[in-house]
Amino acid sequence: MQKSTLLLLLLLISVYAFHVGQKRSQEIAQGKIKNLHSLPKYYGYYTALWAFLPALLLLFIWLGFESPVINHSVIETLPEESRSLSNDLKGLLINDIHNSLSGSAGETKPELKAAVEYLRDLKIWSNWLLSFLAVSFAFMGMYFARSRIRQGHRARNQVEKTVMWFLLGSSLIAILTTVGIVLSVLFESIRFFGKIPLSEFLFGLQWSPQIAMRSDQVASAGAFGAVPLFTGTLLISSIALIVAVPIGLMSAIYLAEYASLGFRSVAKPLLEILAGIPTVVYGFFAALTVAPFIRGLGADFGLDVSSESALAAGLVMGIMIIPFVSSLSDDFINAVPQSLRDGAYALGATQSETIRQVVIPAALPGIVGGILLAASRAIGETMIVVMAAGLAANLTANPLEAVTTVTTQIVTLLVGDQEFDSPKTLAAFALGLVLFLATLVLNILALHIVRKYREQYE
Amino acid sequence: MSNQKEDSKYSNQGIRTHQLVKAGLPRRRAKENRFKAYGLICIVAGLGFLVILFGNIISHAWSAFEQTYIALDVTFDESIIDPEGRHDLETLTTADYPALLKKSMSALFPEVKERQQKRSLNGILSSGAPYELQRFLQQHPALLGKTERVWLPVDDDVDMLVKSQIDRTVGEADRRLKDFQIAWIDKLIADGRLEKRFNKQFFASGDSREPELAGIRGALMGSLFTLLVTAVLSLPVGVASAIYLEEFAPSNRWTDIIEVNINNLAAVPSIVFGLLGLAVFINFFGLPRSSPLVGGLVLTLMTLPVIIIAGRSALKSVPPSIREAALGIGASQMQTVFHHVLPLAMPGMLTGAIIGMARALGESAPLLMIGMVAFIVDVPGSLTEPSTVLPVQIYLWADSSERGFVERTSAAILVLLAFLITMNGLAIYLRKRYERRW
Numbered sequence: 001m002q003k004s005t006l007l008l009l010l011l012l013i014s015v016y017a018f019h020v021g022q023k024r025s026q027e028i029a030q031g032k033i034k035n036l037h038s039l040p041k042y043y044g045y046y047t048a049l050w051a052f053l054p055a056l057l058l059l060f061i062w063l064g065f066e067s068p069v070i071n072h073s074v075i076e077t078l079p080e081e082s083r084s085l086s087n088d089l090k091g092l093l094i095n096d097i098h099n100s101l102s103g104s105a106g107e108t109k110p111e112l113k114a115a116v117e118y119l120r121d122l123k124i125w126s127n128w129l130l131s132f133l134a135v136s137f138a139f140m141g142m143y144f145a146r147s148r149i150r151q152g153h154r155a156r157n158q159v160e161k162t163v164m165w166f167l168l169g170s171s172l173i174a175i176l177t178t179v180g181i182v183l184s185v186l187f188e189s190i191r192f193f194g195k196i197p198l199s200e201f202l203f204g205l206q207w208s209p210q211i212a213m214r215s216d217q218v219a220s221a222g223a224f225g226a227v228p229l230f231t232g233t234l235l236i237s238s239i240a241l242i243v244a245v246p247i248g249l250m251s252a253i254y255l256a257e258y259a260s261l262g263f264r265s266v267a268k269p270l271l272e273i274l275a276g277i278p279t280v281v282y283g284f285f286a287a288l289t290v291a292p293f294i295r296g297l298g299a300d301f302g303l304d305v306s307s308e309s310a311l312a313a314g315l316v317m318g319i320m321i322i323p324f325v326s327s328l329s330d331d332f333i334n335a336v337p338q339s340l341r342d343g344a345y346a347l348g349a350t351q352s353e354t355i356r357q358v359v360i361p362a363a364l365p366g367i368v369g370g371i372l373l374a375a376s377r378a379i380g381e382t383m384i385v386v387m388a389a390g391l392a393a394n395l396t397a398n399p400l401e402a403v404t405t406v407t408t409q410i411v412t413l414l415v416g417d418q419e420f421d422s423p424k425t426l427a428a429f430a431l432g433l434v435l436f437l438a439t440l441v442l443n444i445l446a447l448h449i450v451r452k453y454r455e456q457y458e
Numbered sequence: 459m460s461n462q463k464e465d466s467k468y469s470n471q472g473i474r475t476h477q478l479v480k481a482g483l484p485r486r487r488a489k490e491n492r493f494k495a496y497g498l499i500c501i502v503a504g505l506g507f508l509v510i511l512f513g514n515i516i517s518h519a520w521s522a523f524e525q526t527y528i529a530l531d532v533t534f535d536e537s538i539i540d541p542e543g544r545h546d547l548e549t550l551t552t553a554d555y556p557a558l559l560k561k562s563m564s565a566l567f568p569e570v571k572e573r574q575q576k577r578s579l580n581g582i583l584s585s586g587a588p589y590e591l592q593r594f595l596q597q598h599p600a601l602l603g604k605t606e607r608v609w610l611p612v613d614d615d616v617d618m619l620v621k622s623q624i625d626r627t628v629g630e631a632d633r634r635l636k637d638f639q640i641a642w643i644d645k646l647i648a649d650g651r652l653e654k655r656f657n658k659q660f661f662a663s664g665d666s667r668e669p670e671l672a673g674i675r676g677a678l679m680g681s682l683f684t685l686l687v688t689a690v691l692s693l694p695v696g697v698a699s700a701i702y703l704e705e706f707a708p709s710n711r712w713t714d715i716i717e718v719n720i721n722n723l724a725a726v727p728s729i730v731f732g733l734l735g736l737a738v739f740i741n742f743f744g745l746p747r748s749s750p751l752v753g754g755l756v757l758t759l760m761t762l763p764v765i766i767i768a769g770r771s772a773l774k775s776v777p778p779s780i781r782e783a784a785l786g787i788g789a790s791q792m793q794t795v796f797h798h799v800l801p802l803a804m805p806g807m808l809t810g811a812i813i814g815m816a817r818a819l820g821e822s823a824p825l826l827m828i829g830m831v832a833f834i835v836d837v838p839g840s841l842t843e844p845s846t847v848l849p850v851q852i853y854l855w856a857d858s859s860e861r862g863f864v865e866r867t868s869a870a871i872l873v874l875l876a877f878l879i880t881m882n883g884l885a886i887y888l889r890k891r892y893e894r895r896w
Contacts, residue, residue, distance in 0.1 A: 067744075160792040167706060171699035174720045174766065177759045181730055184737030247500045254497025271504050276882060278820030280849045281515070281871050284856045288864065289514050319507045326504075348479070350486050352493035373725060380727020382823035383849075387856060407729050407823070414736065414827055432733040436726065443725040447718070 006059065006131055010138055014052040017142040021047025024149050038156035046155040049162055050145035055137040062130050070126065074119050185436060188429030195423045196224045201430060203227060207393035207404075209413060209424045224427055226434070228393035232310070232403030236385060237378040239314025239399055240321055244378075245371055247318075248325025255326070256333040257355055268330070275323035283387030286316035291388055298400060308390035308402040317384050324374040332366030332453065333359060365453040372446035376439040382407040406431050515875075519868035525657040525670060526617040527609040528583065528646065530562045534595060536603045550596050555588035556580075559610075566651075567642060578639055582646075584611040586671040611659065612652070614669040614862030616643055620652055623861065634861075660869065664835045665851065669862030672855070674870050676837045680750055680830070680845030681819060683838060687754020688818050692761045693811055699762075700769025700807070705795050724763035731760045732827025740828060748829040748844035756824050761814035768810020772803040777896045805892035809885045816881040820874065822849035848874050 018041075025043035029035045036043075071094050078093070093112075100116045101123075149155070193201070204225015251271060255264050291312035298305030305311070336359050344354040360367070390402030391412060413428040536543075538561075539553040563579055564570065570579050584590075587610040594608055595601060611617075615634045618624045620643070630637050646652045664676030703720075707713040735756035739745045745752050776799050784794040825831075830846050831854060838845035846854070848870060855867040 156790065160790060163792060164702075164706065167698045167702035170695045171702040171707070171716055171766075173695055173759075174699065174723060174762060175716060177723060177734070177762070178719050180738050181726070181734045184734050185730070188737060247503055250497045250500035251504055254494070254501055258494055258497060267501055267505065270508065271501070274504065274508055276816070276820075276878065277511070278822070278849050278874060278878070280820070280822045280852050280856075281511075281875070284852065284867060284871065285511055285514060287856065288518075319504075319511075322504050322507075350490045352490045353486070355493070376725055376727075380729065382727070382729045382826075383853065386823075386826075387853065407727070410729060410733070411823070411826055414733075415829075415831055429733060429737070432730055436730050439725065439727055439730075440722060443722050444718075446725075447721055 003059070003063070006134060009131075010052060010055050010059075010134060013055075013135070013138045013142070014048040017051035017138075017145070018044040018048040020142060020146055021045070021149065024146050025155075028149060028151055035151050037152050037154050042155040042159050043149050043153070045159045046149075047142055047145040049159065050141040051138045052141075053162075054141045055134045058134055058137050059130070062126075062133075066126055066130075070119065070122050073122065074115055077115055077118050181436065185429050185433045188426050189433045192423055192426035192430045195426070200224060201226050205395055207409070209409070209427055222423060224423065226406075226431065228395040229404060229406050229409055229431070230434075231395060231397070232389070232393070233379055233405040233407075235310050235397060235399065235403055236314045236317065236389060236405055237375060239311060240317035240378045241371070241375060243315055243318025244321040244325050244374060248322045248374075249329055249367065251322070252326040252329035252333060253355060253360075256330050257351065257359070268327070271326060272323045274320060275327075277320070279320065279381060279383040280387070282316050282320050283383040283385075286312050286384055286388035290316055303400060305400045306390065306402040308388065309400050310389065310403045311399040313385050313388040314399065316388065317378055317381055320381070320384070321374045321377055324377055325370055328370030328373065328450075329363070329367045332363040332370070335366070335454070336362045365449050365456075369446040369450035369453065372442050372449070376442035376446070379442070380407065380435060380439050382411060386411050406435050410435070515868050515871050518865055519872045521621045521623070522660065522865035522869035523657050524621075524654040525659060526612045526620045527653055527655050528612050529607055529609055529651045529653070530559070531565070531605055532558055532562045532591065532608050533605040534558065534602050535561070539595075539602065550599065551592065553592070553595075555591045558591065559583055559587055566646075575638070578636070579642065582612055582616050582639070582642065584613050584670045585668055586666070587611060609653070609655070611670045614860055616652075617670055618861050619643055620647070620654065621865075623865070660866065664837050665833060665846070665854070666835060667833075669858075669860050669866055672863070672866060674848065674851060674873060676834055677846050677848045677851035677870070678873075679837050679839075680753075680834075681847040683750035683841055683845065684753040684757060684825075684847055685815060685819055687751055687841065688757040688761060689811075689815060691754065691758040692765055692814065695758075696762050696765030696811065696814075697769055697807055700766045700773060701795060701800070703766070704770045704773040705799065706791070720763050720766055724767060727823075728760060728821055729823040729827065731756050732824030734759065735824060735828045746842045746844070748832050748834075748846075749842045750838065750845055750847075751841045752828050753825050753830055753847065754841075756828060757818040757821060760821065760824065761818045764814035764817065765807075765811050768813070769803070769807045772806025772810065773799060775806065775896070776802045802894070805888050809889045812881050812885040812888070816878050816885075819881070820849055820878060822847070822853055825850050826853075848877075 022040045022044035024047075025036055025040045026033075029040070033040065074094065074097060075090060097112055097115050097119055100112060101119055201224050204223065205227050206223035206225045207228050208223045210222060251267075255268055259267065291307055291309065294309060294312050294315075295305045295307055340358050340362055341354055344358045345351075349357070385405045385408045389405060389408055391404055391408065392402055393404050393409075394401055396403060410428045410431050413424060413431075535558065538557050540549050542549075560576075560580055563583070564576070567579055570576055590610050591608065598606075612620075615624070619626075619635055619640065624633065624635065626640065635643075643652065659671060660673045662675055663671060663673035666672040703713065703716065707716075735752055739752045739755055740747055745755075780798055780802065781794050784798045785791070789797065825847060829844075830850050832844055832846065833854070834844055834846055836843075852867055852870050852874065855863045855870065
């Protein structure tokens with residue numbers, strides 16, 4: 001039986017268990033529900049939970065241990081010389097056997113034939129045993145719960161407690177995600193820094209991660225100085241912010257202070273569409289239209305513009321983050337109390353003077369928070385730079401040249417073949433760590449400023 | 459005396475200030491108008507970018523919904539298809555269809571004799587044309603031995619020429635089609651044998667190296683499976699954790715940490731989630747690479763913060779009086795939340811969830827990390843088969859050098875945008891329809 005079918009079967013059994021529990025409680029109540037501690041349906045839920053949860057637990061444990069146990073016993077059947085192999089070779093052998101079973105390896109090697117047969121039998125056995133055990137667990141749970149139903153049985157409290165655990169567990173997933181990110185990135189980074197010193201990574205000016213695949217190959221040993229990536233990222237992000245901050249801020253001011261309600265209700269959602277367009281679309285736009293356009297424009301002025309110029313990527317990224325700046329700024333400008341504006345008007349200030357000298361300074365922390373969030377978005381943006389920025393790690397501040405970014409390098413290092421013991425692959429995780437830390441600092445700073453500012457006027 | 463003096467001094471000053479203010483007024487008014495104009499210009503610029511972006515994509519995309527087909531009079535010669543006279547399905551599958559096509563092409567241009575020229579003549583047809591012919595004959599086996607006019611796809615270069623996306627004025631050496639080929643094509647057009655028809659292939663097939671055979675079906679199915687996993691996992695977990703944090707969590711350090719943590723996760727770059735998926739789901743748990751299952755798990759972790767934040771604000775907007783009334787007539791806390799608060803907050807939560815799903819649908823960077831960038835021809839049929847998703851397909855096609863892929867990339871983008879607009883429209887509709895002001 002397939003695992004998904006089994007899961008479905010378990011669900012069906014629990015629906016049945018719900019009815020069993022409900023009916024049982026009604027029998028015990030002898031027609032008077034007030035005799036029961038909880039409503040009959042809670043006895044139903046109680047029985048259903050007892051039917052479902054233990055069987056589910058069994059299923060998960062089985063899934064966790066099935067393949068190691070099977071692999072181990074398959075190895076045991078192999079001849080002596082295969083059993084004494086190193087762990088890596090054993091893994092390869094197991095892979096061979098699995099592939100022959102699924103038919104993707106083509107011809108089965110004769111010496112593995114017995115093992116393949118054995119594996120097939122084991123798999124079938126394991127499946128049937130699991131199905132049998134899980135279903136019997138479900139029924140045992142159901143009958144156990146049914147036998148516990150009494151008049152004073154506090155079913156509701158127990159059901160509610162279980163639900164509470166589920167709610168708590170769900171909210172912990174967010175924490176687990178963060179822990180997972182930190183651990184996965186950190187472990188691989190530590191392995192990386194075991195091979196390449198941290199100082200070289202942080203201060204080295206050379207980035208050429210292509211490492212010789214074979215030891216006898218004549219090639220560079222690879223250089224892992226990430227400074228050109230950092231400057232490239234900063235260059236593109238700064239261009240993006242130079243585009244986005246004035247446009248976003250002025251749009252927000254106009255929408256919040258000048259625009260009529262009708263105009264605002266049309267223009268604001270339209271501007272926000274810019275943030276909802278998938279980044280791969282921007283990347284395509286940047287590579288296909290903007291970059292050649294800028295190149296042509298540069299040629300008209302006699303400038304030599306690279307076809308993967310930082311300017312094109314930055315410009316398009318700037319368009320993308322306009323809404324991040326504008327909608328947060330808009331919120332904060334709206335949050336400035338009307339009394340401040342009235343005070344300025346009473347002193348004879350014009351509207352623009354009020355905005356520039358009263359409203360903006362009052363909303364400044366919030367606006368800065370919004371800009372920081374936009375900056376973190378720009379630094380972490382991937383698809384636009386992968387598609388429109390270059391791969392060559394140039395250490396330059398010239399926006400017309402091609403630069404590469406941290407995210408681009410992560411993608412190029414990890415797409416394709418991966419070897420988890422070469423510094424080339426591990427470098428991607430080290431870059432990921434830097435990226436995570438940088439955006440984390442920006443986010444925490446921004447959220448802190450925003451939160452503090454919100455309290456100020458509430 | 460002195461009073462009068464001071465009065466006149468002040469009034470003089472008053473007049474002077476008044477005059478100063480008055481003199482400054484035009485300048486200040488101009489400044490005011492300029493400032494207002496800047497704001498308007500910026501909004502127009504923002505909206506202008508939007509229009510340019512959409513205009514650009516649509517102008518590239520519209521031609522991809524049509525594909526050029528050639529009318530060939532194919533003789534289903536029994537001596538070629540079924541030389542041994544076996545009359546079974548096997549022979550129809552393995553028959554030499556390219557030979558049939560070559561014959562029909564030479565029938566059209568009998569003057570072409572030289573080998574090299576013949577090869578380029580046959581190059582007018584798509585390399586998928588034999589398969590089309592095979593499918594056609596399998597559907598109409600009665601045609602065996604007869605001659606029938608069949609519409610077959612042409613090569614992408616020819617397609618581009620017919621759609622006038624290849625510049626004929628460029629020198630011959632810089633063109634992919636030579637002058638004699640263009641002459642053939644012009645003759646075919648004049649004979650009415652080349653025709654643009656609706657591009658069914660684009661919606662019906664998986665990826666291909668040949669633009670004229672490539673379609674988005676595989677990517678669409680991959681996206682569907684991935685989103686299915688994301689929805690099934692992130693909806694219950696997101697709603698549950700929003701409920702816990704908003705309704706049950708004691709306000710202490712832990713809850714604060716969880717809250718800050720969720721806000722941070724919402725702003726972590728998506729590519730970092732890809733690294734997490736690679737390290738945890740693929741390397742540690744050994745789940746199959748490139749599969750919608752892993753993609754869905756990664757996107758779940760990514761959309762959870764969005765759903766939780768939206769869910770919390772929806773719960774927050776339900777007034778406390780509802781809770782108090784329910785508690786007052788003896789409902790337990792759990793009953794209050796699930797019977798009274800949650801139904802009222804559900805539209806808001808759903809809106810947030812749909813927006814989160816839309817973001818997940820458009821996401822590609824983390825999926826590159828977990829190997830969903832492979833070149834996959836087959837349409838995936840389950841959660842564990844290797845597949846790709848629509849945005850990644852767009853990325854892959856955008857990288858291809860063939861001219862024919864440009865319009866197909868744009869068309870795929872249009873399809874993606876259509877899905878996103880539908881989802882966001884649904885979210886807006888839900889909000890408008892069920893929004894309640896207390």
